[in-house]
Amino acid sequence: MTGSLDHRTRLALVMIAPAVLMIVLLYLLPLLRILGLSFTEEPGALANYSQLFTSDVLGRVIWTTLRICVITTAITLVVSYVMAAALTLAAPRMRAIMFVLVLLPLWLSVLIRAFAWVSVLRGNGVLNNALVSLGLIGAPLSLVRNETGVIIGMVHYMLPFGILPLYAGMRTIDPRVLNAARSLGANGLTVFRRVFFPLTVPGLFSSFILTFVFSLGFYVTPAILGGGRVMMVAEYISVQVHETLEWGTATMLASVLLLTVFAVIFAVGRFADWDSLVGKGDE
Numbered sequence: 001m002t003g004s005l006d007h008r009t010r011l012a013l014v015m016i017a018p019a020v021l022m023i024v025l026l027y028l029l030p031l032l033r034i035l036g037l038s039f040t041e042e043p044g045a046l047a048n049y050s051q052l053f054t055s056d057v058l059g060r061v062i063w064t065t066l067r068i069c070v071i072t073t074a075i076t077l078v079v080s081y082v083m084a085a086a087l088t089l090a091a092p093r094m095r096a097i098m099f100v101l102v103l104l105p106l107w108l109s110v111l112i113r114a115f116a117w118v119s120v121l122r123g124n125g126v127l128n129n130a131l132v133s134l135g136l137i138g139a140p141l142s143l144v145r146n147e148t149g150v151i152i153g154m155v156h157y158m159l160p161f162g163i164l165p166l167y168a169g170m171r172t173i174d175p176r177v178l179n180a181a182r183s184l185g186a187n188g189l190t191v192f193r194r195v196f197f198p199l200t201v202p203g204l205f206s207s208f209i210l211t212f213v214f215s216l217g218f219y220v221t222p223a224i225l226g227g228g229r230v231m232m233v234a235e236y237i238s239v240q241v242h243e244t245l246e247w248g249t250a251t252m253l254a255s256v257l258l259l260t261v262f263a264v265i266f267a268v269g270r271f272a273d274w275d276s277l278v279g280k281g282d283e
Helices: 002-040 045-054 054-090 093-106 112-122 128-133 145-170 175-183 188-216 219-224 233-242 247-271 274-278
Strands: none
Touching: 002 045, 002 247, 045 054, 045 247, 054 145, 054 188, 054 233, 093 145, 112 128, 112 145, 112 219, 128 145, 145 188, 145 219, 175 188, 188 247, 219 233, 233 247
């Protein structure tokens, strides 16, 4: 029996070895190379990392990135929560239609979506023309080449990633629990506040991780909808690599961005129950 298990174990190791090797060669080694360059690239580790505290330009880029990520995450979570609840309560046929609408953006290139938003939000675009025609505004609103346009584009991109974990969590809630709360005299607001919402917190944490972590690395959407006026960390790294050739600054920022992602994931795991976030199998 032991020999049979050892044989299966060796077979399993052989089968997963190519995937592990690919991850090491194409993912882990490049990451370690980037981290190493941030310490060894001229003018040196101390000079590279000290820019986080001494460079006004870098400070503005980091602050802009964090501000946009926080706003994007907050809006995405609120809208995703409402839409996930609507999906949960919808009839099966309507739910199928809603799912298609939710997933449709994932089938389109992020580049196409960004340029589509430019055509919608620009001064003579669809949205401004409609608002002016209805008499709701006297002059076109400035919705592109600024943070407003970037946030709109990022929220639109992140909605599926916010909705799906929340929907998965809401679908596991037993309706009998809600009915029991109502039968005990709780009104709708109390049922939501004390029963429904606490049960959806694990899905909310999962949506937060996906939305915030992905937002930190956005490049195409801010570059197009920001029009060069909204510089986030990913675009700044690209400028340092391709234009100014400041590899020390670029690799330092890439390392900080990577460590920030790990820190966010660790913090969520520290203050939340990972079993409740990812789901715990039957024991």
